[in-house]
Amino acid sequence: MNDLAKLKKDLDGLEVEDNPQIVKQKSRDFFWYSPVLKRQLDHVTADLVVTPKSEEEVIQVLKACFAHDVPVTTRGAGTGNYGQAMPLSGGVVLNLAALNEVLEISPGVVRAQAGAIMAAIDEAARPGGQELRMHPSTYRTATVGGFIAGGSGGVGSINWGGLRDLGNIISLKVATMEAEPRILHMKGEDLHKVSHAYGTNGIILEVEVPLTAAYDWVDVIVGFDEFMDGVHFADALANQDGILTKEIAPVAAPVPHDYFLRHQKYLRKGQSVVLLMVAPFAMDAFLAFASRFRAASICYRSDVGRPEERKGLPPVYELAWNHTTLRGLRVDPTITYLQVLYPFPDYVEKVGRMTRLLGDEVPGHLEFVRFDGKITCFGLPIVRYTSEERLNEIIRLHEDHGCPIFNPHRYTLEEGGMKQTDAVQLAFKREADPKGLLNPGKMIAWEDPDFDFSAQKTYLFPGLAR
Amino acid sequence: MNDLAKLKKDLDGLEVEDNPQIVKQKSRDFFWYSPVLKRQLDHVTADLVVTPKSEEEVIQVLKACFAHDVPVTTRGAGTGNYGQAMPLSGGVVLNLAALNEVLEISPGVVRAQAGAIMAAIDEAARPGGQELRMHPSTYRTATVGGFIAGGSGGVGSINWGGLRDLGNIISLKVATMEAEPRILHMKGEDLHKVSHAYGTNGIILEVEVPLTAAYDWVDVIVGFDEFMDGVHFADALANQDGILTKEIAPVAAPVPHDYFLRHQKYLRKGQSVVLLMVAPFAMDAFLAFASRFRAASICYRSDVGRPEERKGLPPVYELAWNHTTLRGLRVDPTITYLQVLYPFPDYVEKVGRMTRLLGDEVPGHLEFVRFDGKITCFGLPIVRYTSEERLNEIIRLHEDHGCPIFNPHRYTLEEGGMKQTDAVQLAFKREADPKGLLNPGKMIAWEDPDFDFSAQKTYLFPGLAR
Ligand SMILES: Cc1cc2nc3c(=O)[nH]c(=O)nc-3n(C[C@H](O)[C@H](O)[C@H](O)COP(=O)(O)OP(=O)(O)OC[C@H]3O[C@@H](n4cnc5c(N)ncnc54)[C@H](O)[C@@H]3O)c2cc1C
Ligand SMILES: Cc1cc2nc3c(=O)[nH]c(=O)nc-3n(C[C@H](O)[C@H](O)[C@H](O)COP(=O)(O)OP(=O)(O)OC[C@H]3O[C@@H](n4cnc5c(N)ncnc54)[C@H](O)[C@@H]3O)c2cc1C
Numbered sequence: 062m063n064d065l066a067k068l069k070k071d072l073d074g075l076e077v078e079d080n081p082q083i084v085k086q087k088s089r090d091f092f093w094y095s096p097v098l099k100r101q102l103d104h105v106t107a108d109l110v111v112t113p114k115s116e117e118e119v120i121q122v123l124k125a126c127f128a129h130d131v132p133v134t135t136r137g138a139g140t141g142n143y144g145q146a147m148p149l150s151g152g153v154v155l156n157l158a159a160l161n162e163v164l165e166i167s168p169g170v171v172r173a174q175a176g177a178i179m180a181a182i183d184e185a186a187r188p189g190g191q192e193l194r195m196h197p198s199t200y201r202t203a204t205v206g207g208f209i210a211g212g213s214g215g216v217g218s219i220n221w222g223g224l225r226d227l228g229n230i231i232s233l234k235v236a237t238m239e240a241e242p243r244i245l246h247m248k249g250e251d252l253h254k255v256s257h258a259y260g261t262n263g264i265i266l267e268v269e270v271p272l273t274a275a276y277d278w279v280d281v282i283v284g285f286d287e288f289m290d291g292v293h294f295a296d297a298l299a300n301q302d303g304i305l306t307k308e309i310a311p312v313a314a315p316v317p318h319d320y321f322l323r324h325q326k327y328l329r330k331g332q333s334v335v336l337l338m339v340a341p342f343a344m345d346a347f348l349a350f351a352s353r354f355r356a357a358s359i360c361y362r363s364d365v366g367r368p369e370e371r372k373g374l375p376p377v378y379e380l381a382w383n384h385t386t387l388r389g390l391r392v393d394p395t396i397t398y399l400q401v402l403y404p405f406p407d408y409v410e411k412v413g414r415m416t417r418l419l420g421d422e423v424p425g426h427l428e429f430v431r432f433d434g435k436i437t438c439f440g441l442p443i444v445r446y447t448s449e450e451r452l453n454e455i456i457r458l459h460e461d462h463g464c465p466i467f468n469p470h471r472y473t474l475e476e477g478g479m480k481q482t483d484a485v486q487l488a489f490k491r492e493a494d495p496k497g498l499l500n501p502g503k504m505i506a507w508e509d510p511d512f513d514f515s516a517q518k519t520y521l522f523p524g525l526a527r
Numbered sequence: 528m529n530d531l532a533k534l535k536k537d538l539d540g541l542e543v544e545d546n547p548q549i550v551k552q553k554s555r556d557f558f559w560y561s562p563v564l565k566r567q568l569d570h571v572t573a574d575l576v577v578t579p580k581s582e583e584e585v586i587q588v589l590k591a592c593f594a595h596d597v598p599v600t601t602r603g604a605g606t607g608n609y610g611q612a613m614p615l616s617g618g619v620v621l622n623l624a625a626l627n628e629v630l631e632i633s634p635g636v637v638r639a640q641a642g643a644i645m646a647a648i649d650e651a652a653r654p655g656g657q658e659l660r661m662h663p664s665t666y667r668t669a670t671v672g673g674f675i676a677g678g679s680g681g682v683g684s685i686n687w688g689g690l691r692d693l694g695n696i697i698s699l700k701v702a703t704m705e706a707e708p709r710i711l712h713m714k715g716e717d718l719h720k721v722s723h724a725y726g727t728n729g730i731i732l733e734v735e736v737p738l739t740a741a742y743d744w745v746d747v748i749v750g751f752d753e754f755m756d757g758v759h760f761a762d763a764l765a766n767q768d769g770i771l772t773k774e775i776a777p778v779a780a781p782v783p784h785d786y787f788l789r790h791q792k793y794l795r796k797g798q799s800v801v802l803l804m805v806a807p808f809a810m811d812a813f814l815a816f817a818s819r820f821r822a823a824s825i826c827y828r829s830d831v832g833r834p835e836e837r838k839g840l841p842p843v844y845e846l847a848w849n850h851t852t853l854r855g856l857r858v859d860p861t862i863t864y865l866q867v868l869y870p871f872p873d874y875v876e877k878v879g880r881m882t883r884l885l886g887d888e889v890p891g892h893l894e895f896v897r898f899d900g901k902i903t904c905f906g907l908p909i910v911r912y913t914s915e916e917r918l919n920e921i922i923r924l925h926e927d928h929g930c931p932i933f934n935p936h937r938y939t940l941e942e943g944g945m946k947q948t949d950a951v952q953l954a955f956k957r958e959a960d961p962k963g964l965l966n967p968g969k970m971i972a973w974e975d976p977d978f979d980f981s982a983q984k985t986y987l988f989p990g991l992a993r
Contacts, residue, residue, distance in 0.1 A: 168656060169742055169771075169808040190634060190656045191740070222768025228812035229769040249815030271771070271808055274657070274740040276635055300900025302688025303695035305635075305737070342635040342737055346694035349715030406872070434766025434902050 064129045065108055068153075071125035075118055076159075078110040087136065087154050092144035094386060096397055096446055097470040101525060107134065107148040112156040116236075116244075116266050119155070123242045123264065126153055126498060133238065134500045135260040137176060137207025140199040142383060144472040145211045145259045149502035150524040155264065157206060164267070166191065170231060171272050175206025175265045183275070192275035194221045194229060198382035206265045209233070209256050216308045216338065216378045218430040219299060221273075230256055234267035237493040245493075254489040259474055259503045262490035278307055279344060280363035280377035281337040282324065283351065288313040288333040288425055289413055290356040292438075295335045296409055297350075299429040299436045304347055305340035310381045312336060313416070313425035316443060320388040321380050323373060327361040334360065336377050382441065385426045389443050397452070399423075400467040401440035401459055408437045411464055418462075421445070423455060440464075473520050475505045480514050482506035530595045531574055534619075537591035541584055542625075544576040553602065553620050558610035560852060562863055562912055563936040567991060573600065573614040578622040582702075582710075582732050585621070589708045589730065592619055592964060599704065600966045601726035603642060603673025606665040608849060610938040611677045611725045615968035616990040621730065623672060630733070632657065636697060637738050641672025641731045649741070658741035660687045660695060664848035672731045675699070675722050682774045682804065682844045684896040685765060687739075696722060700733035703959035711959075720955040725940055727966045727973070728956035744773055745810060746829035746843035747803040748790065749817065754779040754799040754891055755879055756822040758904075761801045762875055763816075765895040765902045770813055771806035776847040778802060779882070779891035782909060786854040787846050789839060793827040800826065802843050848907065851892050855909050863918070865889075866933040867906035867925055874903045877930055884928075887911070889921060906930070939986050941971045946980050948972035 069077060078084060085106040092098040108131075113119045126133045132152030139146050148154055157176035163185040165172040171193070173182055180201045183192045195217030197203050203212070209230060214223035221229060232248040235255055245263070247254065255263045285291040291311040299309050311333065318328040328334065335357075339347050341364065351357050363371060380388065386398040403411045416425050422445050427438040444455060456466045471477045474486070487506045490497075497507060502522035505512045512520060535543060544550060551572040558564040574597075579585045592599045598618030605612050614620055623642035629651040631638040637659070639648055646667045649658045661683030663669050669678070675696060680689035687695060698714040701721055711729070713720065721729045751757040757777040765775050777799065784794040794800065801823075805813050807830065817823050829837060846854065852864040869877045882891050888911050893904040910921060922932045937943045940952070953972045956965075963973055968988035971978045978986060 169740065169806060220768075226769030227767060227816055228771065228809050231808055231811060248811045250818075271769075271806075274635065301693060302686075302897040302900060303692030303737075305694065340635060340737075342697055343694050345697065345714045350693055352716075431768040434768060436900050 064131065068125055068129045068131055069109070071128070072111060072122065075121065076112040076114070078112070079108070081106070084108065084110050084154070087139070087156060088148055090139040090144060090146045091142035091383075092147060092472070094142045094383075094390065094397065095470040097449060097452070098144050098472060102144045102147055102149075102472065105144070105147045105149060105525075106151065107154040108151050110154045110156050112159050114159050116160070119160070119236060119264060119266060120242050122153065122155055123236060123238055124240070127238060127240055127242075127496065130496065130498065132498050132501050135210070135264055137204030137210070138178070138199070138202045140197070140203045141207065141211040143469055143477050145503065146207070147472070148500070149472075149522050152498075157204065160266070161204070166272070169272055170269060172267065172269045173205055174267055176204050179203055179205055179208065186272055187275055190275050191272040193217070194271055194273045195224075198378050198384040200378065205268050205270065209268055210258060210260045210265055213257065214430060215382050218428070219306060219309050220431065222431045222433075224256060225253075229271065231269040231271060233265050233269070235263040235265055235493075237263055238499050239493070239495065254485055257474075258483075258486045259500055261474070261494070261500045261504045261507070262486060263493045263499070276340045276342075278338040279341050280361070281339055281347070281359065282317075282327060282361040282377065283335045283337065284328065284332045284358045284360040285334065285356050286332070287356065288416060290354075291333045291335045292409055292412055292425075292427065294354050294357055295427065295429055296436065296438075298337075298347075301350060304350060305343045306337060307340075308336060308338040308378055308381055309429040310336040310385075311425065311427045312380075312385060315421075316385065316389065316424050316426065320385070320392050322388070322392070323375060324361065324380070332360075336381050338377060382428060385441060386443060395446055397444050397446045398469065399440070399442055399444055399456065399459070400469050401442065402465045402467065403427075403438050403440060404463065404465070405432065405435040405437040411462060412438065412440070414462055415459065415464060418458065419455065471519070472522075473503055473505050475514065476520060530597065534591055534595045534597050535575070537594070538577060538588065541587065542578040542580070544578070545574070547572070550574065550576050550620070553605065553622060554614055556605040556610060556612045557608035557849075558613060558938070560608045560849075560856065560863065561936040563915060563918070564610050564938060568610045568613055568615075568938065571610070571613045571615060571991075572617065573620040574617050576620045576622050578625050580625050582626070585626070585702060585730060585732060586708050588619065588621055589702060589704055590706070593704060593706055593708075593962065596962065596964065598964050598967050601676070601730055603670030603676070604644070604665070604668045606663070606669045607673065607677045609935055609943050611969065612673070613938070614966070615938075615988050618964075623670065626732070627670070632738070635738055636735060638733065638735045639671055640733055642670050645669055645671055645674065652738055653741055656741055657738040659683070660737055660739045661690075664844050664850040666844065671734050671736065675734055676724060676726045676731055679723065680896060681848050684894070685772060685775050686897065688897045688899075690722060691719075695737065697735040697737060699731050699735070701729040701731055701959075703729055704965050705959070705961065720951055723940075724949075724952045725966055725969045727940070727960070727970045728952060729959045729965070742806045742808075744804040745807050746827070747805055747813070747825065748793060748827040748843065749801045749803065750794065750798045750824045750826040751800065751822050752798070753822065754882060756820075757799045757801045758875055758878055758891075758893065760820050760823055761893065761895055762902065762904075764803075764813075767816060770816060771809045772803060773806075774802060774804040774844055774847055775895040776802040776851075777891065777893045778846075778851060781887075782851065782855065782890050782892065786851070786858050788854070788858070789841060790827065790846070798826075802847050804843060848894060851907060852909060861912055863910050863912045864935065865906070865908055865910055865922065865925070866935050867908065868931045868933065869893075869904050869906060870929065870931070871898065871901040871903040877928060878904065878906070880928055881925060881930060884924065885921065937985065938988075939969055939971050941980065942986060
């Protein structure tokens with residue numbers, strides 16, 4: 062009996078899938094956004110997918126895999142787009158989709174199992190007038206555990222900053238990967254150990270996150286002839302302290318008209334837009350604000366007109382964040398994208414400079430957020446992809462102009478993030494995953510402590526070599 | 528029959544008070560905070576106080592006063608401290624205390640009569656999990672109409688900015704002072720006409736203001752040996768996007784120990800503090816944040832310890848904003864205060880400079896707020912008053928160092944504010960109060976269009992000359 066057969070025996074009674082086609086499907090995420098990752102990871106697959114129904118079953122899987130030295134890669138909904146959830150060394154995909162209960166709601170707080178879908182959490186919180194502070198644009202499919210382990214922020218970050226900020230996660234219940242898995246309760250400074258660690262050093266079983274007031278947000282699209290007019294408008298609106306919004310995203314022409322197909326009837330070719338979610342009771346103030354801008358024309362608002370007309374339109378947040386790129390990919394599969402930070406205070410100027418420099422090769426898409434207490438913007442620009450060399454050149458151009466890139470064409474924590482080892486996460490991995498079985502290949506510091514980040518080389522996980 | 532007698536006849540059936548002692552009492556506010564205003568306004572009194580029970584009765588008063596050319600000065604709770612509500616030309620004090628109904632609450636919005644007490648509005652909104660975005664520290668006594676007509680911001684401004692910001696007032700219902708008073712419904716850009724106009728150009732009958740999520744805020748006092756350590760702590764906390772607070776106010780020694788008598792047992796002599804209101808579910812994150820600061824020690828928190836111990840303690844917000852000065856005045860009636868803006872971005876540096884320059888003559892008190900999208904701070908420093916000359920010198924020192932003063936020792940809109948005429952408010956006064964009967968003497972632009980603001984002279988309302 063080989064190890065896998067023995068493992069299967071130990072998993073008796075659990076929901077285990079070994080049909081290669083289904084296993085391969087559940088071993089993938091949105092890595093194909095990146096032509097680079099597409100090339101590197103396309104063949105990746107697990108051996109088994111296990112879908113535990115309870116915490117006890119999760120522990121059973123961990124124990125069995127530990128005993129047989131089988132890697133475990135946790136999966137929420139598999140909507141990450143850096144191959145985060147892809148099992149580079151095969152083994153087990155631990156699918157948490159069935160651990161999806163919303164456990165408790167109180168003023169300002171929700172406690173839920175890690176596999177709960179974010180939209181489902183809001184649905185449960187809504188009757189009490191509450192909703193999550195922030196969510197990725199994959200709101201309707203992504204799990205809260207996957208968001209915390211693999212995401213960074215999104216809709217609502219204009220008010221609350223990112224997941225990395227103290228206070229945006231209250232506590233986590235985490236299982237370790239040991240002979241006898243421990244259950245840890247983390248809060249405060251400790252949260253950083255496992256949040257945004259791609260599940261490399263623990264399995265998040267339960268989360269406690271803050272809620273805020275829920276509203277029937279109004280979707281608004283404001284049109285501009287010039288992208289930079291839209292950027293100035295967005296920046297001014299983001300700095301209005303009394304006008305409550307949840308989303309502010311300028312998108313440069315030709316993206317809106319050419320890629321937002323279901324909204325196309327509201328848009329002119331060559332028009333840049335700012336995508337907005339505005340609190341319903343803030344609409345009067347918003348309209349007063351908007352009328353100060355000659356260049357701004359309101360193309361669409363979801364709070365007027367006949368409901369039939371709006372039928373079939375996606376919510377505005379599904380035009381924003383990584384959905385902008387997704388809509389682009391559907392029309393033109395040759396494009397890709399980047400992730401840029403335009404640091405405070407001269408972020409608008411930097412956007413202007415990069416826009417002039419790169420023109421239609423890199424149409425702008427910004428997401429305004431709070432970042433360390435200030436309004437600034439991230440960029441998720443579309444890139445008309447020609448080659449990896451040119452892509453790297455575009456990355457260098459940004460960095461040379463003081464705009465750090467969070468490279469979405471890398472599957473490791475370090476290369477996708479701050480290009481350095483997170484010492485806290487690494488130290489915790491030593492404690493919680495001594496055999497290094499959790500999501501192998503994603504934390505360079507673990508796999509190759511001597512890796513030289515300054516050498517400008519891409520890390521290649523040995524397990525990927527075929 | 529003189530005009531007053533005729534007026535009284537027209538007011539038949541309304542609640543009219545003419546007992547000189549009571550009338551004088553209802554003609555005063557907290558002007559005595561300022562030794563300057565105390566000298567100028569101490570004798571001011573109306574002839575009558577009228578307390579209408581309905582909008583119709585308000586209109587009846589306005590019509591009658593218009594007919595007999597009698598000035599009308601509106602009064603909420605009379606907690607303003609620039610003599611805003613004091614009838615410089617006598618006449619009628621229009622007391623709106625009885626117009627205090629909370630009319631309608633929906634998600635994010637409350638509609639109330641102008642005389643509703645702010646704490647009462649919150650009490651009504653609470654069952655739905657909502658509360659006002661911001662309130663003055665006179666929360667338990669001040670009216671919402673008085674706040675909008677005479678206030679600027681307060682507890683909550685750390686999240687929402689000030690009343691002047693678009694979106695912090697939704698709509699106002701206003702009566703004009705004409706032969707046939709008109710009822711106007713204002714929203715958007717128009718709101719600026721009557722907000723913070725001291726009731727000089729219209730009577731606010733009803734307000735619609737936004738609500739936000741209500742929490743059982745935790746009062747926290749953090750102690751520091753050095754005031755500037757507290758200022759840095761407060762600034763860092765205010766810039767934490769994920770830690771929800773409602774109030775952040777550093778107060779320099781010796782104020783806390785010497786003036787906060789009921790909290791004295793928690794404070795050391797010579798200790799500076801930061802006063803805080805923290806969302807209950809943010810306490811873990813807050814404590815993690817605070818433990819990064821060696822100089823910070825938590826002196827008091829309202830969420831631990833025995834309730835008996837907390838009995839009789841005022842809420843922390845009643846140590847802050849203008850209550851800091853009030854508590855000081857009770858211990859030492861010779862002090863007074865100033866109102867300073869430390870503009871972004873070098874506000875902390877400016878605070879440091881003024882602190883070094885003025886030492887214990889002007890003990891610091893800051894209120895962190897959002898201002899045009901950035902965190903910055905206002906100052907309400909205590910001033911150990913010696914003479915008007917020295918007070919003016921202290922004001923000049925601030926201005927010379929780039930810290931504008933909003934002079935609380937002036938009873939006019941212009942001198943207390945931006946030292947220039949608000950053209951929109953003036954134009955609206957021409958429409959809405961053609962005879963100039965509303966709160967005479969408070970808008971220089973109306974009384975003396977040629978007044979030269981650059982001449983450094985204090986405006987003296989002729990009606991005040993005895
Ligand atoms: C169209 C599109 C739009 C997107 N928009 C955004 C956005 O606005 N903001 C944003 O931050 N991201 C965004 N993303 C990325 C991704 O959707 C989010 O990060 C999402 O929250 C991931 O959730 P998931 O449940 O799909 O996680 P998965 O993709 O399943 O997992 C993400 C990572 O977390 C690990 N993981 C999952 N669950 C657990 C657990 N319980 N314990 C430990 N580790 C775990 C996985 O191993 C993997 O490394 C977007 C992606 C797409 C395709
Ligand atoms: C201890 C203390 C603390 C304070 N803290 C703060 C603070 O934190 N923030 C702040 O902004 N202020 C503060 N103030 C000032 C004052 O309390 C507030 O502005 C308060 O909101 C005034 O409300 P009121 O009902 O007492 O108004 P009043 O004092 O009665 O009136 C204020 C002004 O508005 C006019 N007015 C009142 N009602 C109407 C109406 N319905 N229509 C037209 N005009 C009207 C009056 O004529 C007057 O000019 C403080 C004052 C004190 C004494």
